[in-house]
Amino acid sequence: MTVRFQTFDDTSERAQSAARVVALRAEVKVQNLDGFVVPRADRQQNEYLPASEERLAWLTGFTGSAGAAIVLADRAVLFVDGRYTVQAAAQTDANVFTIAHLVETPPTEWLEHNLTSGTRLGYDPWLHTRDGAERLRKACTAAGAEMVAVEHNPIDALWRDRPAPPSGRVVLHDIRFAGESAADKLARIRTELGKQRTDALVVSDPQNVAWAFNIRGNDIAHTPLALAFALVPREGQPALYVDAAKLDNAVRAGLQDTADVRAPEDLTRDLSALTGTVRLDQTSAADAFTRLIANGGKPTLGVDPITLMKSVKNRAEIAGSRAAHQRDGAALAHFLAWFDREAPKGKLTEIDAVGALEDFRRDTGLLKDVSFPTIAGSGPNGAIVHYRVTRESNRRIGTSELFLIDSGAQYEDGTTDVTRTVVVGEATAEMRDRFSRVLKGHIAIATAIFPEGTSGAQLDPLARIALWQAGLDYDHGTGHCVGSYLSVHEGPARISKLGTVALRRGMILSNEPGYYKTAAFGIRTENLLLVIAEPDPNGAEKPLNAFETLTLAPIDRRLIEPTMLTIKERTWLDSYHERVAATISPLVEDETARWLEKATRPL
């Protein structure tokens, strides 16, 4: 086993935290401030941060994926959400940081009640969105305090041995996979700017930069992104701001006709020089951008139109995704067959499973990365929704329990994301009941037919009804958009209470209802779906959409209580399994093919 794309270490530097906070307080004072806010964020609000941007972890020891700290002269507080309260307590020094609940007592509320009049609280305007900064500012103002944008982040002045910023090579994303040239995409973006009476667009989300210019990079874990910005004027040549060291001559030549390549340092100057209406992406543009543009232009915060364009996949991207899912399905079949043989022997650990699955995917010869760190939760660990196994938490997989594995791959032709829950040994009646309810929800989404214009919020309850009827539910959304060899989580639509964006044909979304019994087991069944025109519209009065399931992997029949399924649900499951067998069997070795045959038999 040679895991390459994932680590299992706890990297907390808890022991250094106290001294670092002391140093930060001194530095803050030098800057004539009384405190400082440290979000877990980089300049582009990336989901995965480069090591050089892990300021929150450096300062506090806390390595979770979401949080913020506020350091004042006499106290320091770390805000984390419900997932991370235990981890945060373990990783931080209780003499230095108190832990607060990010949702129940958010930083804004804390500031309102804890700042005294006249306090000057510093923040780095490059690490907060405008909306985020405004919320904090409002809280400060309510307390009679002042939010002050710093010129230089005080942590950067203190951080010795700070890792160098990433310098991953940029490659051109082949038109075979992209399906549309950068020039054509940019023309469409400009048309959209015209419609929205916008003079220029600042592209601050690196996913959107990658899509618009058909480039991919290697700066961010699990996502082929380059840390780059772009400026697209309604008229004239777009500019791409990216470190020249990342580009070889071929890439430079390829970009030549579509963009002026400029140094990242030039961005500040160029933004200050803008006039007219400038669109900024509300969710990724730094507060600093608004401030720079306001010098001469009119910054307007909103949705970057690229976010929607990117989410609607073209023929090449859809064909690529289908191919990627066949390949990935074969790797997953190998894994599931292997797991079924090995797990009952009682020797496997969660890390073994993660490694084996990565190995099977690497055996395809085309794996670029995993699309996120695999969630491999056995028994009670399965109930921890965002569980990530470390050497400390690693658990031997029992011979009579559930095992939940949520994983994905980055291939050049597509990004995958799939969850299966399988049983080792015998399932209890409760497990089968819960699994069947989750499956009913999964099938309700997979078979939904809905008018054009329907949002994910409208579909979300379909996934929950069977659970609701038993007084059960799950505490996460049902689906998110997935990129094309890009981020496994992308905007703008989602299947959740908050998903108000209409689903469009060509979007790829996950379908992942679940059920979690704390300290006992977790269940999730996840496939990716493509939004398509309903193939049999049959006299419909409005354009109708439906889903095509892209993911191809058996769903554990041993966990299904057949009497709980309707005839329609059984028919769906059997025909899905038939398709899985027909597509995947030719791609796997004999032992797996035999296993697959059994695993996909009709109920």
Next chain:
Amino acid sequence: MTVRFQTFDDTSERAQSAARVVALRAEVKVQNLDGFVVPRADRQQNEYLPASEERLAWLTGFTGSAGAAIVLADRAVLFVDGRYTVQAAAQTDANVFTIAHLVETPPTEWLEHNLTSGTRLGYDPWLHTRDGAERLRKACTAAGAEMVAVEHNPIDALWRDRPAPPSGRVVLHDIRFAGESAADKLARIRTELGKQRTDALVVSDPQNVAWAFNIRGNDIAHTPLALAFALVPREGQPALYVDAAKLDNAVRAGLQDTADVRAPEDLTRDLSALTGTVRLDQTSAADAFTRLIANGGKPTLGVDPITLMKSVKNRAEIAGSRAAHQRDGAALAHFLAWFDREAPKGKLTEIDAVGALEDFRRDTGLLKDVSFPTIAGSGPNGAIVHYRVTRESNRRIGTSELFLIDSGAQYEDGTTDVTRTVVVGEATAEMRDRFSRVLKGHIAIATAIFPEGTSGAQLDPLARIALWQAGLDYDHGTGHCVGSYLSVHEGPARISKLGTVALRRGMILSNEPGYYKTAAFGIRTENLLLVIAEPDPNGAEKPLNAFETLTLAPIDRRLIEPTMLTIKERTWLDSYHERVAATISPLVEDETARWLEKATRPL
């Protein structure tokens, strides 16, 4: 037939409109303005306006229930929504007003594109909410123009023969029906103000005034409201602002201990004198309030906490609603039996039906009013969702078509709202298919089981799935809250895409999916539901809610295609019909009882 609570006349004064607009322009000029905005609204944003507040109808001739006009020196525009484009064209003078679409080119957008720099546009700050005024102001500013609040509404200066403001008598709402004394309600409101750190609450919604002080009035059609305001300080005696002429000695004595009764004129002075944080109801408080309070206090716009309290009915209100629904169900059974006998003769008109239904309800001896003007749409008129029959539109009901009747009653113990669609002659296969799909949606809501905290937006799609599957849908929400001898439409929850408020036990909501085939027929099946604790929670992990159907009236079996219903759906229908028969039969005369027996037979 003696219809008392409804009229069928077209009251448009189209002919006078041109002269009135000329006069308005002159008056506006005298006030040093270039134009004026005329919303269809009174000072409390009531759904039904007193005649004295129908400024938009006076000016334009348009009598619809929603709209706004903008009059500039050289042009005038009337904004109406899709329901009213035909009616607006017929009722207004095309030489004076152009008609614009309220949703597609709203006033804000029109102002942005049509105002010239320096224009001074007047508005009456008593007739707009703060949010509404701010939106208009923003549009004016974008055009370089200015929004100016007038001291005196120019229309009021011109309107001769303006009807006197209503002076309906106020009565105390008996504790038997209210279930909680005004003193106890006010104590709860004060506790809530304390929790929200609010020093005073301005109660601007007359429904909330009525609920809090246990009073009912007679100023507004179909809703037992007094035009009154209240001011509830966190400490000290609340003030009730109501015309003294509306109160007799007994009512005055009854109010004595809970409120200072003051003249409506005193409100302005009292609001200006406030200090501290003052909560204003976002949806009903006039812009003028914010301006007055800002003199000394801190106005905060939000949700009036009474809106939620009022929506959660207590035992007495629930018992009252059940009794009202039995009484109303008997009246409706009489009507439906009568209709079934008379309609096939081919002589009934829509107005006849409206009159007969009102008569049957008045026969109960307890009818206070209808809860809204009855919608009685035969054949193609059934497809007009907000159809209201007039002498001009009145149609003879055909002997082979659908008839949709949506109506409700005000009784002291409860407010009702019910829609039935019945067939005259033979239904087509299409009608039966559509009716059965609507019924499947209705049953899906009626039988839903959902965790505490679920919003109406989450339930709404359940009502649509069966329609979606055939490419059909309906263009309105599925349900609204209903008052207790108060407004038939109340806040804060609704079953619709926009219903983000969680449903609470004790709320009463409508369940009214439909289907409309333009120029052909309309279908809607509406019952009122009470949110209850799921009676059989069966090991649920979270508190579970369900609905109890309150409305008791047969659903036309002739329109159901039994093969389209699942066993569960048939079981629901049969047991609902059994309950209707058992409850209503003892309350009706023999002929109706015999009809009811047939109408409620198992499928």
